[in-house]
Amino acid sequence: MQIYAASHVLPVSSPPIAGGAVAVENGLIAAVGTLTELRAASGAPVMNLPGCVIMPGLVNAHTHLELTHFPAWKVRKQLDYLPKTYVEWIQQVVKIKRSLLPGELELSVREGLRLSIESGTTAVGEILTDFSLAPLYGSSPLTGRLFLEALGYDPLLCDALLARLRESLETERRGGFLRGVSPHTPHTVSKQLFQDLQAIAGLLGIPKAVHLSETAEEVSFMHDSTGAIANVFFPMVHWEGYLPAPMRTTSTGYLDGLGILDRSTLAIHAVHVTPADVAILKERGVSVVLCPRSNERLFVGCAPHRLLKNAGIPLALGTDSLASNDSLSLLDEIRFLQQTASDAFDAEELFAMATVGGARALGIENSAGTLEAGKRADFLVFSGCAPAAGGFSWQKVLDKGRLERVFIAGESYPKA
Numbered sequence: 001m002q003i004y005a006a007s008h009v010l011p012v013s014s015p016p017i018a019g020g021a022v023a024v025e026n027g028l029i030a031a032v033g034t035l036t037e038l039r040a041a042s043g044a045p046v047m048n049l050p051g052c053v054i055m056p057g058l059v060n061a062h063t064h065l066e067l068t069h070f071p072a073w074k075v076r077k078q079l080d081y082l083p084k085t086y087v088e089w090i091q092q093v094v095k096i097k098r099s100l101l102p103g104e105l106e107l108s109v110r111e112g113l114r115l116s117i118e119s120g121t122t123a124v125g126e127i128l129t130d131f132s133l134a135p136l137y138g139s140s141p142l143t144g145r146l147f148l149e150a151l152g153y154d155p156l157l158c159d160a161l162l163a164r165l166r167e168s169l170e171t172e173r174r175g176g177f178l179r180g181v182s183p184h185t186p187h188t189v190s191k192q193l194f195q196d197l198q199a200i201a202g203l204l205g206i207p208k209a210v211h212l213s214e215t216a217e218e219v220s221f222m223h224d225s226t227g228a229i230a231n232v233f234f235p236m237v238h239w240e241g242y243l244p245a246p247m248r249t250t251s252t253g254y255l256d257g258l259g260i261l262d263r264s265t266l267a268i269h270a271v272h273v274t275p276a277d278v279a280i281l282k283e284r285g286v287s288v289v290l291c292p293r294s295n296e297r298l299f300v301g302c303a304p305h306r307l308l309k310n311a312g313i314p315l316a317l318g319t320d321s322l323a324s325n326d327s328l329s330l331l332d333e334i335r336f337l338q339q340t341a342s343d344a345f346d347a348e349e350l351f352a353m354a355t356v357g358g359a360r361a362l363g364i365e366n367s368a369g370t371l372e373a374g375k376r377a378d379f380l381v382f383s384g385c386a387p388a389a390g391g392f393s394w395q396k397v398l399d400k401g402r403l404e405r406v407f408i409a410g411e412s413y414p415k416a
Contacts (some may be wrong), residue, residue, distance in 0.1 A: 185210065
């Protein structure tokens with residue numbers, strides 16, 4: 001057993017502990033309390049971290065680590081421009097991915113895993129399109145949920161995709177990663193494919209992650225099957241023959257009608273949801289993952305933060321990918337969201353969204369998201385933010401804190 005002592009320990013699930021400590025044994029948290037209490041219960045050695053605070057590892061609830069090298073790929077493929085619309089961005093992504101060489105996605109994933117840990121993330125909700133890369137996650141110290149992504153309209157291609165997906169899902173977990181499925185979006189997944197994925201998720205008892213109402217283009221498409229998605233994207237991927245009839249609904253209404261929305265559903269982005277949509281999401285127990293910097297980069301708008309919060313929707317944070325963001329740092333995401341939605345969230349709420357909120361959304365709250373006995377010993381050490389006098393402030397962690405160490409399952413990363 002090893003005890004880590006700091007000026008303050010921030011369990012998140014309970015108030016900050018002045019003069020706190022965390023006891024770690026066999027990669028798990030054995031106890032959390034004051035250093036005096038833990039010393040009285042155990043003669044374990046103590047690592048003192050004076051002037052520091054200890055808090056849970058961050059949970060990045062939405063990532064696409066396959067795209068970590070996207071900025072470099074853009075330059076190499078001479079496609080280094082900033083798209084002005086979502087569909088232009090999709091075109092750029094498709095062109096680049098079609099030109100990649102064997103092994104490039106693997107290198108990109110490995111770099112994404114490394115950058116995640118470096119920025120204080122210890123668990124992710126990862127969307128994976130190339131199922132052959134799944135074993136890479138099993139060798140990572142990170143934990144979380146691996147969502148296998150599916151999209152398509154052609155029945156034959158969808159059947160082949162489902163067969164590959166089922167085969168990959170036969171492995172119950174990859175290291176610290178549990179299973180999940182990701183029907184990409186309401187406009188890129190056929191009705192039949194959605195229903196098949198829902199059946200698989202129900203049979204295996206695994207969650208679903210769906211990009212929901214991310215763009216105004218999606219709103220137009222779901223209402224009357226028009227706009228750039230119908231006129232540009234569908235021809236680009238040869239789906240012209242599968243263009244659906246006008247549905248006269250929202251993405252949320254459509255998925256609710258299919259029976260997709262439930263407590264095991266993560267709605268990613270939720271930028272263009274209406275009050276009626278939010279009421280449905282609340283009733284169905286859906287969690288929402290906000291990705292504010294990605295939304296700004298792609299010019300898709302800003303999620304209705306106060307509406308979601310006031311409705312009591314469970315909220316988490318995600319960085320999305322480096323195809324639509326500048327970093328994989330949730331700390332950067334928190335700072336940006338506070339700047340753009342200061343009237344909606346305070347620092348404590350934002351850190352909760354980036355820890356226990358993400359863990360609950362991914363269904364890993366029994367092992368991650370807070371500092372509690374029995375959970376995996378994933379925690380961060382920040383310097384420069386311990387109060388010299390007076391009470392503790394989450395805002396000071398955000399403004400002044402410097403990430404000094406990342407511990408995953410009780411081991412310090414990066415390893416020497």
